[in-house]
Amino acid sequence: MQRLHVHVAVSDLEMSIAFYSTLFGAEPTVLKPDYAKWMLDDPRVNFAISERGAAAGVDHLGIQVESDEDLAAVSRRLSAAGERVAEQHQAACCYARSNKAWAEDPDGVSWETFHTTGPLAGFGADTAAKAVAKAPAEAGCCGGGAGKSSCCG
Helix, strand or coil: CCEEEEEEECCCHHHHHHHHHHHHCCCCCEEECCEEEEEEECCEEEEEEECCCCCCEEEEEEEECCCHHHHHHHHHHHHHCCCCCEEEEEEEECCEEEEEEEEECCCCCEEEEEEEEEECCCCCCCCCCCCCCCCHHHCCCCCCCCCCCCCCC
């Protein structure tokens, strides 16, 4: 089963946690000083917010999968759609370790497909690189646009 992932950069984490907790009718599943995540079943979404210096707004979208085989299947679909795919193995970000595949849609929206393999104590050393899918050698954690430093998973 897959889960939609949405990551939003926020300017005030505490106010945003209060807003989204009320909206979702649930407290965050993961709560850190600079990050919060809700793993919701209705709607089935991994919704994350972070306050890490990025411009406020949608940072990136994604699909969370349950296995590396599922990740490979989505990567093949992205490639078949004509998009360049940047793969990351054991990426460390967003308090998690994950295998990932990044691409951008035709309008430059960053899409992260990932399989989380375990938790991390810290946010992670990976940082965003401009258009990971266009410059995989510079790949960091997330494929957000210029100046975006938040991560995903």
